[in-house]
Amino acid sequence: MSEPYDTIISPQNIEIKVFLLEEEHIDRVYAMEVESYPDAWSKELFLPEINNRAGKFFVFFIDNSLIGYAGYWLGGEEAHITKFTVAPTYRRKGLGTLFMNYIFKQVKKEDVKKIILEVRERNYPARCLYEKMGFQTIGTRIGYYSRTRENAVVMVLILDDFTDYDTD
Numbered sequence: 129m130s131e132p133y134d135t136i137i138s139p140q141n142i143e144i145k146v147f148l149l150e151e152e153h154i155d156r157v158y159a160m161e162v163e164s165y166p167d168a169w170s171k172e173l174f175l176p177e178i179n180n181r182a183g184k185f186f187v188f189f190i191d192n193s194l195i196g197y198a199g200y201w202l203g204g205e206e207a208h209i210t211k212f213t214v215a216p217t218y219r220r221k222g223l224g225t226l227f228m229n230y231i232f233k234q235v236k237k238e239d240v241k242k243i244i245l246e247v248r249e250r251n252y253p254a255r256c257l258y259e260k261m262g263f264q265t266i267g268t269r270i271g272y273y274s275r276t277r278e279n280a281v282v283m284v285l286i287l288d289d290f291t292d293y294d295t296d
Contacts, residue, residue, distance in 0.1 A: 133186070136230055139222035142190055146230070149177050149185040149197070156194040157187060164213050167275035177210075184234060185211070188227060198227050200235060200243075207235040209245040212254075224257045232287065241287055246272060246280035258283050 185199035272280035
């Protein structure tokens with residue numbers, strides 16, 4: 129595997145290696161994507177994220193196990209979170225908060241002032257996480273998820289006063 133981009137420590141005091149997405153990660157990211165979403169991105173949709181100059185896409189590993197991934201695109205002073213996933217067996221352990229804090233720190237380095245994302249209307253655990261982290265609902269995209277026709281809740285966070293959120 130390539131060299132890590134960064135290392136972070138989980139709430140359980142476990143070392144998590146952070147990598148920028150590479151082709152060697154695509155199969156595992158895609159497998160987690162299919163496990164997590166009814167309208168999963170195809171492998172081909174992940175490939176452009178490898179060399180995307182208008183954003184970053186991170187993969188998180190404990191040892192050799194993929195435990196999550198997150199990506200964003202930049203536009204001016206705004207970041208748009210395109211993907212944010214914690215592996216099913218690692219959910220509800222504070223990793224969503226840890227990964228989101230990590231994204232906040234990364235986009236602040238890019239002088240981002242605002243983060244926007246869409247989340248499934250019925251994805252209550254994710255919506256609760258985002259609300260806990262300070263995101264506010266600003267609208268709904270009707271039928272946004274094409275395969276399921278489910279609505280997306282559009283949420284925004286202004287980063288002016290950001291500080292880390294507890295991972296408990």
